[in-house]
Amino acid sequence: MIRQTVRDFADKHIRPDFMTWDESQEFPHHVFKALGELGLMGVLVPESYGGSGLGYIEYVAAIEELSKVCGSVGLSMAAHNSLCTGHILQFGNEEQKMRWLPKLASGEWLGAWGLTEANTGSDALRMKCVAQKDGDHWILNGAKNWITHGISGNVAVVLARTGELLDSHGITAFVVERGTPGFSGGKKENKLGMRASETAEMIFEDCRIPDSNRLGNVGDGFIQAMKVLDGGRISIAALSLGIAKGAYEAALKYSKEREQFGQPISNFQAIAFKLADMATRIEAAELLTLQSADMKNKGLNVNKQSAMAKYYASEVSVYCSNEAVQIFGGYGYTKDFPAEKFYRDCKLCTIGEGTSEIQKLVISRAVLKA
Ligand SMILES: Cc1cc2nc3c(=O)[nH]c(=O)nc-3n(C[C@H](O)[C@H](O)[C@H](O)COP(=O)(O)OP(=O)(O)OC[C@H]3O[C@@H](n4cnc5c(N)ncnc54)[C@H](O)[C@@H]3O)c2cc1C
Structure with missing residues (x-):
């Protein structure tokens, strides 16, 4: 329903x-x-x-x-x-x-959520955005980059340094409302894909927020962020799955309609096998995604499973979008057909909320620890 x-x-x-x-x-x-x-x-x-x-x-x-x-x-x-x-x-x-x-x-x-900075993406522990205690307030200084809804968000959860560089207990999470003096939106990114999703900088200049806006204990922010990402990765797996299915369904339909050499191109084994590979990978990605969703519902630790789902589904979305453009041929290279947009949008899935390389770090750590 x-x-x-x-x-x-x-x-x-x-x-x-x-x-x-x-x-x-x-x-x-x-x-x-x-x-x-x-x-x-x-x-x-x-x-x-x-x-x-x-x-x-x-x-x-x-x-x-x-x-x-x-x-x-x-x-x-x-x-x-x-x-x-x-x-x-x-x-x-x-x-x-x-x-x-x-x-x-x-x-x-x-809502917006700010972890990434210009010089710290995968390596978030080196963040420079700092929060200093001032009585029952905190003063935020620094910038967050690549933030979804960095300009339009009415409220943001911001991860800022409250301790030593590289200390996983040196970061704290704060909620900052739009309109708070010293908090402004910065540069909006001009992107390859996902162009209707706003990605922008958030700037903090002597931004004063009450201690009551602090989420959890001082120093817990980084651990909180990693747990938030464990769940968030399931949503990027779902996003990847949607793009992969959209590209696959468009290509499947087109392959039955487009004729060359007097027959639908789906009659050619080269095209039919592409569809077989796409369908198989999509089902595998769907099973991994649903498995991690089910585990999350049950309150289980999804650290490895959500990384696997995100890593695999995002690579499948890139694979399927690429094959969809190929099946559409020249029309796939134009904006008149959907394949072109899937091809541009899908790439974000292997980057946002941890790149494929970082997912492999998470998975390999879990596998080696077991
Ligand atoms: C459209 C979009 C929306 C986003 N939204 C948000 C948001 O709302 N909030 C937010 O906080 N962030 C957001 N981000 C940021 C995103 O999470 C980062 O881009 C991502 O984590 C990668 O960081 P980076 O871009 O700095 O790449 P880098 O960390 O500089 O990585 C560059 C390359 O090096 C590789 N690499 C880095 N470290 C290692 C390693 N140890 N081992 C192997 N390879 C490595 C990476 O895999 C990558 O291939 C968004 C990004 C985009 C593009």
Whole structure:
């Protein structure tokens, strides 16, 4: 039922305009308000905080269906739910949850989550953004880069240094509301794909926030962030799966319609075998993604499993999008057919929330420890 509802929503609110947003790099705010009305901006948030109170299987299905049509909408929805909202849900106290979750879950407010900086992506422990205690306040200075909703987010969870460089207990998480003096949006990135999902810098200049905006204990921020990413990676696996399926379904349909040498190109084994490889990899990616979603629902440790799902599904989305362009031939290289956009969007999946190389680090550490 959720799948069908999201499918209908995407057909009505996203399909007619997604290429226009992509071309102009426009962030479609109204889509996220509408997603809020549908309950998709607080999928995992309990009903007592204004959310839908659903689990990870439903969450995966919703992201997948959005991403089959437009990866940008899938990415923004995933970042809002898993990162900003997810961090407050997992580590906020009761007062903080009551303060921010209802606004985020309803889609009234859009969330951002800032870990990455210009010089620290994979190597987040070297972050320079600093928070200094000043009585019952903290003063934030520095910048966060590559942040989904870095300009449009109404509220951001920000990871800042409160201790020594490279100390995993030297980072703390804070919530900063838009409009707080000293907090501003910076450069918006001009991207290869996911162009309708806003990616921008967040700047903090003597930004003063109350201690009541601190999430959890001083020094717990890095460990919190790694746990948030464990769940977030399931959403990037779902995003990847949606793109892979979208590319595959478009290519399958086209292969039966396009004729060369007096017959549909799907009659050629070279094309049929591409479809077989795509279908097989998609099913394997789906099983890994659903396995990690199921484990997460059961409260199990998904560190290795979500890294495996994210790593495999993201590489499958790149594989399938590449093969889809090939099956479309010259038409696949134009903006008149969907393959071209899947091909540009999919690459983000092997980079965001930890690159494929970093997923392999996580997986190999778990495998070697066992
Ligand atoms: C569209 C988009 C949206 C994003 N949204 C957010 C967001 O909302 N919030 C946020 O905090 N961040 C966000 N990011 C940032 C993203 O998480 C980082 O880009 C990512 O973690 C990689 O960091 P980096 O770009 O600095 O690459 P680098 O860390 O510089 O990596 C460059 C290359 O080196 C490799 N590499 C690095 N270290 C190692 C190692 N130890 N072993 C092997 N290989 C290694 C990487 O795999 C990669 O191939 C977003 C990025 C994009 C593109």
